[in-house]
Amino acid sequence: MGIALVIYASVQIASNNTIYYYTTSEATSALDVDNSERIKLGGFVQNDSIENKGNGVTSFFITDGNEKIEIIFDGFVPELFQEEMGVILDGFFKDGVFYSDDMLVKHDNEYVSENGETYNVKTNSK
Secondary structure, eight states, X not given: XXXXXXXXXXXXXXXXXXXXXXXXXXXXXXXXXXXXXXXXXEEEEOTTOOEEEETTEEEEEEESSSOEEEEEEESOOOTTOOTTOEEEXXXXXXXXXXXXXXXXXXXXXXXXXXXXXXXXXXXXXX
């Protein structure tokens, strides 16, 4: 009985920490891009597409390699945000544009210090 409870609790915790999102191809083929409910949308920031619009609004395009979607982001831009970086955005479609106010930046597990030394988090090594 105790083992079953531990397994059940582990599955519940894991499912609560999983982020489900649409890719740009999935979103354009399965959703109403003229008017949608709030969803999570993921993709990679397209090169030369980031534009600061002022008043904390940033526009850019994301892609999964097949479809690209224009993003209007009104919120805190994470420090790691850059071109070719994977992002997951929370927002909604309106007239073919995705409006978002929450961004999660997907990063690799390698960090570079100011002196150029790299550190890999996965292997705990330099």
